[in-house]
Amino acid sequence: MSIEVANLSFSYGDRLILDRINFVAKDQELLSILGPNGTGKSTLFRCILGLLSKYKGKALLNGRDIRKLGIREMAQYIAYIPQCHYPSFNYTVFDMVLMGTTVQLSTLSSPGVKQRKLAESALERLGILHLKERGYTQISGGERQLVLMARALVQEARILILDEPTANLDFGNQIRVLTQIKSLAKEGYTIIQSTHNPDQTFLFSDKVLAMKDGKVLALGPPCQVFSQELIHQLYGIDVELQSLYDDKARVCIPKSIIEAGSPQRFCS
Numbered sequence: 001m002s003i004e005v006a007n008l009s010f011s012y013g014d015r016l017i018l019d020r021i022n023f024v025a026k027d028q029e030l031l032s033i034l035g036p037n038g039t040g041k042s043t044l045f046r047c048i049l050g051l052l053s054k055y056k057g058k059a060l061l062n063g064r065d066i067r068k069l070g071i072r073e074m075a076q077y078i079a080y081i082p083q084c085h086y087p088s089f090n091y092t093v094f095d096m097v098l099m100g101t102t103v104q105l106s107t108l109s110s111p112g113v114k115q116r117k118l119a120e121s122a123l124e125r126l127g128i129l130h131l132k133e134r135g136y137t138q139i140s141g142g143e144r145q146l147v148l149m150a151r152a153l154v155q156e157a158r159i160l161i162l163d164e165p166t167a168n169l170d171f172g173n174q175i176r177v178l179t180q181i182k183s184l185a186k187e188g189y190t191i192i193q194s195t196h197n198p199d200q201t202f203l204f205s206d207k208v209l210a211m212k213d214g215k216v217l218a219l220g221p222p223c224q225v226f227s228q229e230l231i232h233q234l235y236g237i238d239v240e241l242q243s244l245y246d247d248k249a250r251v252c253i254p255k256s257i258i259e260a261g262s263p264q265r266f267c268s
């Protein structure tokens with residue numbers, strides 16, 4: 001399954017937010033979108049999902065205009081995890097996940113043994129089976145994010161669009177979730193995520209789209225895209241980019257902090 005965005009531009013009123021965005025995400029690919037706050041990442045997702053439809057250019061799913069897909073068809077292909085999610089009712093975690101299976105069911109039928117097993121195994125895969133009977137509104141923000149991830153998995157859509165999936169997670173869960181996301185891509189999913197962490201983006205992504213002020217600054221494999229200049233362009237921060245483990249990892253070290261550090265703090 002592929003998502004292609006071609007010359008997509010979008011404005012809120014007369015304020016241009018997205019300016020001729022182009023990229024393709026294919027199956028077995030984890031594409032990470034990196035860019036400062038307010039640069040248009042969520043807006044881009046909302047355009048791709050057809051939640052904002054008055055854009056110029058194209059957003060295509062396997063060559064088809066996504067705006068022409070019905071809601072049900074869309075849910076069969078694309079699962080979306082937004083940045084924030086506030087349910088109005090305190091469903092149990094298990095029911096929240098089970099709701100993700102409804103797209104597989106015909107009208108008026110309810111989830112059965114197969115769907116319940118799917119929900120259990122998704123909770124297990126993400127290490128949150130112990131939360132199963134808890135109320136969704138009574139768990140932490142990070143735990144909720146993991147539940148939404150489980151719900152996206154049981155939807156069995158082959159394209160995942162994830163808006164900052166690790167934003168509220170502790171370091172261990174960030175790595176666990178990114179590892180799961182990466183392994184889903186290897187299994188054949190097409191995954192597009194937004195992120196604010198350059199080091200993790202380098203480590204986990206197959207492709208990176210760097211954007212600022214609604215424009216694409218760079219697009220390509222992390223080893224080609226990542227540079228000190230790019231980080232400076234994106235965030236206005238001077239970094240030293242340290243390459244580790246035969247360039248399997250690159251770590252951004254803010255120069256100003258190192259240069260200003262006292263001998264005591266840095267134990268030298």
Ligand SMILES: Nc1ncnc2c1ncn2[C@@H]1O[C@H](COP(=O)(O)OP(=O)(O)OP(=O)(O)O)[C@@H](O)[C@H]1O
Nearest residue numbers: 012017035036037038039040041042043044083194
């Ligand atoms: N409904 C709206 N009406 C008008 N402007 C909006 C609306 N939603 C977002 N914006 C503006 O559009 C721009 C892009 O917002 P968007 O949420 O897409 O950025 P983002 O890159 O996802 O940011 P972040 O990393 O902080 O989540 C911002 O300047 C934002 O203030």
